[in-house]
Amino acid sequence: MKKYKAYFIDLDGTIYRGKTKYPSGKRFIDRLKKENIPYLFVTNNSTKSPADVAANLTTNHDITTTPDQIYTSALATADYLITxxxxxxxxxxxxxxxxxxxxxxxxxxxxxxxxxxxxxxxxxxxxxxxxxxxxxxxxxxxxxxxxxxxxxxxxxxxxxxxxxxxxxxxxxxxxxxxxxxIAKPESPIMTGALKRMNLQKLDVIMVGDNYNTDILAGINNDIDTLLVYSGVSTHEQIQNTSVKPTHEVETLDDWQL
Amino acid sequence: MKKYKAYFIDLDGTIYRGKTKYPSGKRFIDRLKKENIPYLFVTNNSTKSPADVAANLTTNHDITTTPDQIYTSALATADYLITxxxxxxxxxxxxxxxxxxxxxxxxxxxxxxxxxxxxxxxxxxxxxxxxxxxxxxxxxxxxxxxxxxxxxxxxxxxxxxxxxxxxxxxxxxxxxxxxxxIAKPESPIMTGALKRMNLQKLDVIMVGDNYNTDILAGINNDIDTLLVYSGVSTHEQIQNTSVKPTHEVETLDDWQL
Structure with a gap:
């Protein structure tokens, strides 16, 4: 299995679900931290600041996070408009x-x-x-x-x-x-995330629960993808897609870094 | 030319334009009155009451009108919901x-x-x-x-x-x-207007300036149509349609009852 240098990670449905904790989500981030693999949470949310999103992860989901680890569609919009x-x-x-x-x-x-x-x-x-x-x-x-x-x-x-x-x-x-x-599945947010992390497309994998946003964002941008069946997309839906995710797991515990 | 027993008539762009009077619009209604031909103003407007629409015609456009001569999309919606x-x-x-x-x-x-x-x-x-x-x-x-x-x-x-x-x-x-x-070009407003006037489709003609609402409402309901080039639709647009209005005139003065 290819080793990825960095991870783009969706939030709701992937790392938690609303107010519900996903222990596998926390364990996944803990493993990334332990192995010093850089990651960026890439979220379509445009209403909250990175500080608010980071505080929610830190306080409500026991995942210590700093604002610079959050890339919202609001930040991506600002980055795009600058261009x-x-x-x-x-x-x-x-x-x-x-x-x-x-x-x-x-x-x-x-x-x-x-x-x-x-x-x-x-x-x-x-x-x-x-x-x-x-x-x-x-x-x-x-x-x-x-x-x-x-x-x-x-x-x-x-x-x-x-x-x-x-x-x-x-x-x-x-x-x-x-x-x-701007946001997933469109390209500007992925372009912005790569630029912010100073990464090439081949270095990174996009992790998420939603085929129509997270996975298509990867497919549309030649970025490998990991679909986790902990949220929106179901096996039946994925069977009916013509382009599959690069990888699929039931839970992030099943993913080897 | 076929004689129609009754007229369904659009308002804005046909009988006036916003606050602008159309003398030909007033003359057209005067001729209908003189010949005792029944007519109903059929408008997509849902925000105003028939009394307000009638008052606007009477006061601002010198076309004496009673509320029962007005059929709005709001009335058509109520008539449809009853069914x-x-x-x-x-x-x-x-x-x-x-x-x-x-x-x-x-x-x-x-x-x-x-x-x-x-x-x-x-x-x-x-x-x-x-x-x-x-x-x-x-x-x-x-x-x-x-x-x-x-x-x-x-x-x-x-x-x-x-x-x-x-x-x-x-x-x-x-x-x-x-x-x-409910409203033009859809059918419920035409069904409601026919029922309100106790008319058959063959009896009536729909008069309006907008191909995409007035004229298509007639075409979709097998009601003859008269397009007047005093508002939205242009000759060029009509040339590109596959189904033409039954009749076309530059101004309502050109229409013989």
Whole structure:
């Protein structure tokens, strides 16, 4: 079996499930630490800051984590925008603090009007008609349309509530414009993660529970993948895919580093 | 030329344009009145009551109109729901007063929770995440998903702001469920209009400026159509359609009753 120099690792469904601990997830990270193998948690979440995500892992899942080990779709969005916009460009954001913070830290000028170079849409539980209107008018006036992630739902205690993908669909319908999407299974988040870790595609493996996000992100970017059957994807679903994950395990305990 | 016993007539782009009067629109209605030919204004608007729409025609466009001459997508939605739900059924509504009023008048019980038999989504400029969430959870729990109309935009002084179609796309994405759509070009609004006027399809002609709503509504329902080039659709667009309107005129002055 090939030895990978570094790991990109999904969180929910892979290392824990909501508030539920996965002991195999903790053991997997402990083994990586023991062998000094670098890893980066790569998550489609755009609402939380890396500090919040790291604190959740450290406090609620006994996995001591620092913010620099977290790569969210918000950070990936900021990294992508740096490559296509001039410094301090004016942008309009539909999103929560995690996204706004990442974009401010990258030097962008968060505007409340339609005279902007890009519109960024992520999950925003304070969505309203005015925000949808400003985004629509700005994109129709020529602003680039960037979406953090297409996740259709957010798992909550009430059930599956609308995800970023729902708000993006609203703006896409109102503008008849297809956004550039940053997060898994799209490429920008993988490009950004490789750059941040200073890695080549051959060095790394993407680990996750969701074929349609984690595994396709690897397949679309020529990065090897490890599907763990601890979350979303089932054996039956994988049997029906034309391109399989590079590796599959029932639990991360079954994976040899 | 065939003589039609009755007319279904679109409003914006056909009889006026926003706040702009169309003298040919007024003359057309005057001729129908003079010849005692019955007509019904059939509009995808779900936010205004028939009384408001009639008042706008009477006051701002010098076309004296009574509320019973107006058939909105809100009324058509209520008429449709009566055919599929028991009396006084509990429903959840994302919509403005015109829609809520029509549904209350039809005897439905407007709920604020997810335990409902149907979710109705129209344009709602007070949209928020909680409304999208209740709609999503209710549909996932088995409620029918009904959409007033798919109009992607609302023409305003600020530009093309998001229409009902944008909000419907959000709920559709979050539920992975396709709604039953009531308004033009779909069938329920035409079925409802025929029933309200006690007419047969052969008796009537649908008049409008928009091929994708007005004209397709006629084509989809075996109702003859008259396209007037005073609004959305252009000659070039019509040349590229496979099924043409029954009749086409530059202005309603060119149409002989």
């Amino acid at each position: 296509i916009l001039p410094p301090h460009a004016k942008i309009y954001v539909i999103g929560e603090p995690g996204l706004c913070e990442a974009l401010l830290n990258a030097g962008f000028n968060l505007s409340s009007d339609t005279d902007v170079q890009a519109v960024i849409v992520g999950l925003d539980r304070d969505i309203n008609y005015e925000k949808l209107t400003v985004a629509t008018l700005a994109i129709n006036a020529g602003a680039k349309f960037i979406a953090t992630n297409r996740d259709t739902n957010l798992p909550t205690e009430r059930g599956m509530t609308p995800g970023a993908g729902a708000l993006i669909a609203a703006v896409q319908t109102a503008t008849q414009t297809t956004p550039i999407v | 599929i739900l028991p009396p006084h059924a509990k429903i959840y509504v994302i919509g403005e007063p015109g829609l809520c009023e029509a549904l209350l008048n039809a005897g439905f019980n407007l709920s604020s929770d997810t335990d409902v038999q149907a979710v109705i989504v129209g344009l709602d400029r007070d949209i928020n995440y909680e409304k999208l969430t209740v709609a999503t959870l209710a549909i996932n729990a088995g409620a029918k998903f009904i959409a007033t109309n798919r109009d992607t935009n609302l023409p305003t002084e600020r530009g093309m702001t998001p229409g009902a179609g944008a909000l419907i796309a959000a709920v559709q994405t979050a539920t992975q469920t396709t709604p039953i759509v």
